[in-house]
Amino acid sequence: MPPILPPEEGFLMLERSKFAEAFAADVGAELADFMAASQVPWGVAALTGEVSQPAWKNKPSWYLVAGDDKMIPPPAQRAMAERAKATVRETGGSHAVYVSRPADVARIIAEAAEVVAHS
Numbered sequence: 001m002p003p004i005l006p007p008e009e010g011f012l013m014l015e016r017s018k019f020a021e022a023f024a025a026d027v028g029a030e031l032a033d034f035m036a037a038s039q040v041p042w043g044v045a046a047l048t049g050e051v052s053q054p055a056w057k058n059k060p061s062w063y064l065v066a067g068d069d070k071m072i073p074p075p076a077q078r079a080m081a082e083r084a085k086a087t088v089r090e091t092g093g094s095h096a097v098y099v100s101r102p103a104d105v106a107r108i109i110a111e112a113a114e115v116v117a118h119s
Contacts, residue, residue: 002071011041022070024096035096056084060119062112063088064097064105071095087112 003018014023019036027035055061063081067074067090074090081088089111091097091104098105 007044008041010044012044013039013041023094024099025070025094026068026092026100027094027096031099032096035099054084056086060112060116061086062108064108065090066093066095066097068092069095069097087115 003015003022005013005015014036016036016039019039020027020029020032024032024035061081061084063077063084063086065074065077065081065088066072069077072095078088089104089108091101093101093104
């Protein structure tokens with residue numbers, strides 16, 4: 001279970017002492033500590049919000065599965081990607097894959113941009 005603290009004034013945060021392990025396990029300790037200290041709380045309402053017209057229903061989608069993610073298990077990521085009929089790529093990496101593996105993230109963005117530009 002992700003170390004999400006109980007809501008406070010309608011907002012959630014990750015427990016700072018468990019942040020690195022759960023969110024950024026493959027990020028250097030100093031950077032992970034900075035990320036934990038500077039995290040921005042997110043609203044509880046975001047968990048129950050509804051999207052009236054999800055873009056993935058009529059636009060091409062790409063999904064990078066972070067194979068070592070402890071916030072969203074990889075099987076759940078794959079299920080979300082399949083539902084969106086996304087082009088899926090996989091890499092190791094934590095939930096902070098954009099920090100720990102920026103080249104992999106950039107590669108899938110470039111691939112998506114190339115496909116969309118030529119369609």
